[in-house]
Amino acid sequence: MGRVVSITFDDGLARGAAASAEILERYGMPGVFYVVTGWVEPMRAPIRDDANMGRSHGDWNFWRRIATAGHEVGSHTFSHFKAGGLKAALTPWRVAREIARSQQDLQREIPAQSHTISMPWNAASPLSDRLVRRAYSACRVGGGDVQYNRLSQLRPYALRSWAPGPRHDWGDYVAAIEAMPQDGWLILGFHSLEDEGWEPISANRLDQLCTWLRDNNIEVATVRDVVARTKLSCAP
Numbered sequence: 001m002g003r004v005v006s007i008t009f010d011d012g013l014a015r016g017a018a019a020s021a022e023i024l025e026r027y028g029m030p031g032v033f034y035v036v037t038g039w040v041e042p043m044r045a046p047i048r049d050d051a052n053m054g055r056s057h058g059d060w061n062f063w064r065r066i067a068t069a070g071h072e073v074g075s076h077t078f079s080h081f082k083a084g085g086l087k088a089a090l091t092p093w094r095v096a097r098e099i100a101r102s103q104q105d106l107q108r109e110i111p112a113q114s115h116t117i118s119m120p121w122n123a124a125s126p127l128s129d130r131l132v133r134r135a136y137s138a139c140r141v142g143g144g145d146v147q148y149n150r151l152s153q154l155r156p157y158a159l160r161s162w163a164p165g166p167r168h169d170w171g172d173y174v175a176a177i178e179a180m181p182q183d184g185w186l187i188l189g190f191h192s193l194e195d196e197g198w199e200p201i202s203a204n205r206l207d208q209l210c211t212w213l214r215d216n217n218i219e220v221a222t223v224r225d226v227v228a229r230t231k232l233s234c235a236p
Ligand SMILES: [Zn+2]
Pocket: 010, 011, 076, 080, 120, 121
């Protein structure tokens, strides 16, 4: 197994998730949606960042439909908490609550064998790492540069991803995927489509990406599935 791509979306913005899921489903490809569980309606956590304020983050029926259609719904913490830095270091109980509570929300609303998490603000600490290992099967951290995961030596709690932004053109996407090693796994980290969320991509760009992946026979899989398969194949 190798040369796999995962297409992930952070923050759980509902309009973009619905549109992205529809595009992906046309190609029979699964997406991964990392939701801030406290932002799912009825909201239990305040929204303080501009990219998410005033936007719908769906309700659990919405996310259950996404999961039932074959996509992965994972955690992006309970309140978009920054698990690294001084504030987190001073409030270790909050780090614990953020990680555990969002896992409990997912297990209650969208039960699954396992869930995966992506860390908001790409922030982690030794404490958050220890807690994440207890509650999730994998953890995605972000990155501005193209980085691949190696399936032959996978580190499921330090999964690298690449977040293409407005400064990247189509050639950058193709170059990143073509340069993927034989046992490589590229996790793409997006937020939403068109004018929603942090550095959104256009619906056309997502469609173009799906077409290219299909035409080049590159497998698209969820983070949970790639990690589960890799663990199985490594088992004695
Ligand atoms: Zn986020």
